[in-house]
Amino acid sequence: MSEITTEKTTLCPSARAESVDSMVFGILGGTVAEPRVAYLKQPQPITDELIAKASPITPTEIFRMTTPCATKACLHFDGQDCRLAKQIAEKLPAVTEELPFCSIRRDCRWWQQEGKAACMHCPQVITDIYNPFELAVTVAKLAAG
Numbered sequence: 001m002s003e004i005t006t007e008k009t010t011l012c013p014s015a016r017a018e019s020v021d022s023m024v025f026g027i028l029g030g031t032v033a034e035p036r037v038a039y040l041k042q043p044q045p046i047t048d049e050l051i052a053k054a055s056p057i058t059p060t061e062i063f064r065m066t067t068p069c070a071t072k073a074c075l076h077f078d079g080q081d082c083r084l085a086k087q088i089a090e091k092l093p094a095v096t097e098e099l100p101f102c103s104i105r106r107d108c109r110w111w112q113q114e115g116k117a118a119c120m121h122c123p124q125v126i127t128d129i130y131n132p133f134e135l136a137v138t139v140a141k142l143a144a145g
Contacts, residue, residue, distance in 0.1 A: 011107045012074070014084065014127045015067035017059040022046040025104050026064035028126060036095070037064050037123045039102050060128040069109045085110040088125060089117035095124045 015022050023043035030036035043066060044050075051059055059065070071077050076084040088110070099119050105111045110118035 009107060010069040010109050010112065011066045011104050012069045012082075013064065013066050013104060013108050013110055013122065014125060015065040016127060017046050017051055017063075017065060019065070019067040019070075022065045022067045024050070024059075024063045025066050025102070028062050028064065030124075034095075035124055035126050037125070039064075039100060041101075042103055058128055060126070064125070064127065066104050066108075081113050082109050085114050085118050088121050089114040092121045092124060094120040096120055 012019075013025070023045055024040065025043040026037035026039045028035055029038050046059065046063075046065065054062055069077075069082070072079070074082075076082050094117075097120075099105075099116060100123055102108070102111075102119065102122070105119065108118075110122065
């Protein structure tokens, strides 16, 4: 009998809709000043229909998406770690006192790298911010290297 093996996939929790194999794992809510992610029980595939329904705004303005981590192909990856995860965990204020439910946590790059600190900050992360607050701009610039 042959043994079945599967490769573990590390997921990026800040993907874009056009990324390969993107899945929605959260819906953005809250306010412009205090955005919050409501996490889905199960990630859902990004479809052309879903993107069309989001129009005229971009999917990243209303959804948090995940995709396999691009590692060296991502500007936030330093060869070993995600600089964005580090900056979010260190610079943004925590927005929850308990770990929020998250359907991708066990495979999440940010969780694997920064642990609980990443999760306490994650509900406020928006992939594309069009009216960013000053701290968000600082974190993004530091993460880009």
